[in-house]
Amino acid sequence: MTASHSASPKTLERDIEVAPGDWQAQEFYYLMTAMVIPRPIGWISTISAKGVSNVAPYSYFNMMGNDPPYVAFASTGIKDTLANLREVPQFVANIVTMHVLEEMNFTAADFPRDESEFGWAGLTAAPSAKVKPFRVLEARAHIECEVKQIITDHNTNIVLGRIVHVHVDKSVWKDGRIDPKLLDPVCRLSGSGYATLGEVVNVARPFWKDVKSTQGKQAMPKAVKR
Numbered sequence: 001m002t003a004s005h006s007a008s009p010k011t012l013e014r015d016i017e018v019a020p021g022d023w024q025a026q027e028f029y030y031l032m033t034a035m036v037i038p039r040p041i042g043w044i045s046t047i048s049a050k051g052v053s054n055v056a057p058y059s060y061f062n063m064m065g066n067d068p069p070y071v072a073f074a075s076t077g078i079k080d081t082l083a084n085l086r087e088v089p090q091f092v093a094n095i096v097t098m099h100v101l102e103e104m105n106f107t108a109a110d111f112p113r114d115e116s117e118f119g120w121a122g123l124t125a126a127p128s129a130k131v132k133p134f135r136v137l138e139a140r141a142h143i144e145c146e147v148k149q150i151i152t153d154h155n156t157n158i159v160l161g162r163i164v165h166v167h168v169d170k171s172v173w174k175d176g177r178i179d180p181k182l183l184d185p186v187c188r189l190s191g192s193g194y195a196t197l198g199e200v201v202n203v204a205r206p207f208w209k210d211v212k213s214t215q216g217k218q219a220m221p222k223a224v225k226r
């Protein structure tokens with residue numbers, strides 16, 4: 001199938017049909033990062049063999065399974081984070097919440113590898129429980145990981161980290177779990193756009209036996225405001 005548009009159009013008279021490579025890389029990047037939203041942000045802390053601590057945001061980031069539990073993030077090109085992981089294959093994914101949005105963004109600057117973002121951003125490097133890299137004390141949840149694999153395809157480097165320990169701040173805990181409103185995570189949109197959590201709803205999980213016995217859609221659970 002040929003592309004419906006040779007470049008990203010300003011206005012749209014018909015739907016877009018496009019494959020990677022049909023548009024300039026930057027345009028396709030903007031398309032995808034505006035489409036797959038909101039994204040959580042892993043504020044990845046690492047340490048070099050020389051002992052320089054690094055922390056930088058990665059929103060190509062998510063949990064990737066739970067038995068055993070993994071997180072994954074991707075680096076476009078070889079950045080300080082990736083260089084550090086090749087020396088010390090451990091990291092902490094610090095969860096980015098609204099109260100550290102500006103600090104997180106600040107650490108995305110192109111600091112030289114021998115400069116630690118912790119100091120420049122006024123962040124506290126706290127010891128981790130099971131890995132060498134420090135965690136960001138100001139963050140409210142931390143996921144400590146050991147690198148299992150790095151998958152490289154051209155400029156994309158996908159880091160698979162096996163979770164070895166997590167830390168949760170007591171301030172975000174309510175009724176036996178992390179409360180989404182108390183956590184107040186940053187939701188990344190495209191470019192410099194971010195959002196907070198909107199309305200939170202619950203929808204019960206359906207079962208085939210109910211779908212079958214009601215002959216279909218009547219068994220579709222309704223969304224209920226929390």
Ligand SMILES: Cc1cc2nc3c(=O)[nH]c(=O)nc-3n(C[C@H](O)[C@H](O)[C@H](O)COP(=O)(O)O)c2cc1C
Binds near residue numbers: 111
């Ligand atoms: C919110 C946010 C999310 C980002 N996500 C990514 C990402 O997923 N992958 C990536 O390669 N760069 C990402 N960046 C850019 C890096 O953070 C930036 O290049 C940083 O300087 C890398 O730091 P490092 O060299 O210390 O690893 C992101 C920047 C921001 C502000």
